[in-house]
Amino acid sequence: MSAHTEEALERRAIISGIGQSAIGRRLGRSDMDLTIEGSLAAIADAGLSRDDIDGLSTYPGMGAGTAGFAGPSTPEVQDALGLSLNWLDGGGEGAGQMRAVIAASLAVAAGLARHVLVYRTVTEGSAQGAGGRSGIGGSGGGGGMPRMGGFLQWSLPYGAVSAANWIAMVGQRRMHEFGLTREQLGQIALNGRRNAALNPKAVYRDPMSMDDYLAARMITTPLCLYDCDAPCDGSTVVVVSHRDVADDLDHPAVQINAVGTALRGRPSWDQFDDMTTMAARDAAASMWERTELKPTDVDTAQLYDGFSVLTMVWLEALGFCGRGESGPFVEGGGAIARDGVVPLNTAGGQLSGGRLHGFGLIHEACVQLRGEGGERQVFRTGGRAPEVAAVANGGGPIAGTMLLTRGVR
């Protein structure tokens, strides 16, 4: 706990409801349609009605990024659902995708809203159609190629087009410093696929072997196809409420115990001081500064796997193993399995579950804490359901993390 703060104010907030639309590689439905489906499910799950919702938040909204990336804006969703709001917020700058949840928790703590609907909607699967994965800021298409300003000017001229290229740099550096191997990276993909088999909504559920993984085509060394998450369509929604409604729920409340939002190094893909960790280091450190809980208290970890190597980075940053030790830690897959030391990405993560962009991981943390995981439910020693979950979003210079608990502490 910081010496300057008596209570981590995010603890005044709980996740009272969760919802998810249909999820698929290409659903052919609009982002608004999916958002409404997820939203109504989350509101009902919280035992609320539309009229109870007085806050709205998303990441990023308002046309950001490539086609299918942003999801509908908060004004569009407010209008579609006929919401009367006391607080609203959207944007792509902040502590990873979960910045929208963190902002909602602070709004609730400050008394600006009672029940905030927080959504993340993607239609990248449909948007990319039969084509390949798009790069960030990829080609303009048609006519002459526009020139590039901003931070992309430093990478695009060299064909460093995608986050895959930038994150591959972290992977290669980890191979150099720590002896990371492709087989170790592959354990993140295999673990996701094993868990996805038990998640009916996951986009890839067929078994995958290490041979399958190693035989996949290379994208950008050391990352192969199965190290990169799968674009999909879907909307994930949570309701963030004040903790004083926790007893009204027909399921356990999920309390936000602590959030990690720091970015203490340079906000840059190529200039960050530590090429093996980047912003995950700072976000994780700042989260542990806000709680009395320890890494050994965590019963399940839902760690961003937009690229497999990012999950390795988060395992270390959050203290589940030592710096540089995530490779040996995941070898064999036992430590990260559902019955392992740190049950990891239990719904398949983004690699096999689909690129729900951070929010799928938040959703699964709640499912596990509520004991609603069905076939994939984690049970800890003694047969108890998880009580503490760590969630991490982002990679490179973008990172946020949260510690969630079952019940209000």
Place this chain on the structure above:
Amino acid sequence: MLANGPSFRVLPRLDDENRFFWTSGADGVLRILRCNNCGFYIHPPGPICPRCLSRDVAPQRVSGRGRVETFTINYQQWIPGSEPYVIAWVSIDEQPSVRLSANLIDVEREEVAVGMEVEVTFEHVEDVYLPLFRATTDGSAR
């Protein structure tokens, strides 16, 4: 031999802040913005030194020598028609915290490694001189 870059280069849009960097190669010399007050090299360039907050900053000639800090060999056809090429983060000898993203040229797959010593060269496209790097050719002391 790997390709020297993608099949097509998206070019930077020049402005008053970045023009010196992207045209520096016209005389074969790499320049990085430097603070005249505290000596800090500033990259990407900006109007103020982030270390001492002096606004007395100006382009400074550098040796063009550096080191590969990390790299990737890209295979994906983000840019159709590209053969595998290397993207590296190269730290400059004058201040290794400054890293340039760039292609390595004239390099074999087996040669590319973290720690590789490299020197700058330039590719002239329209009004831009893109810094690229290749293995250091002479054995002089660093």
